[in-house]
Amino acid sequence: MVEVSAIRTERTLVFYVRDPGTGFRRETLSHAAVTNAPGPPAAHIEQRAELGMRPGGFGILLAQSVVDELIYSGRGNEVLLIKHTA
Secondary structure: OOEEEEEEOOOEEEEEEEOOOOOOOHHHOOOOHHHOOOOOOOOOHHHHHHOOOOOOOOHHHHHHHHOOEEEEOOOOOEEEEEEEOO
C-alpha cells in the first residue's frame, strides 16, 4: 500500500509519497525516460523491449516536468513533490 499525504499552503502544494518497497537508485534506471540523453524522449523504449518490460518509463520524467522540486529519500522509496503556486 502506498502512502500519500498532501499539504496546501498559501503559496505551495506539497505531496509526500511513500512506498513500503525496497526503493531504487536513479542511476540504475537505464530503462526509464529520465535517464535518456537529451534528445528523443522515447530512446529507452528499445531497452525496455529487450528486457521484456511493458511500455512505460515516463513517470519520473513526467513528475519532474510538473513540479518545481522533486526530492527523493536516500533509499528511493519516499519522495516529496513540491509545486510553488505563487
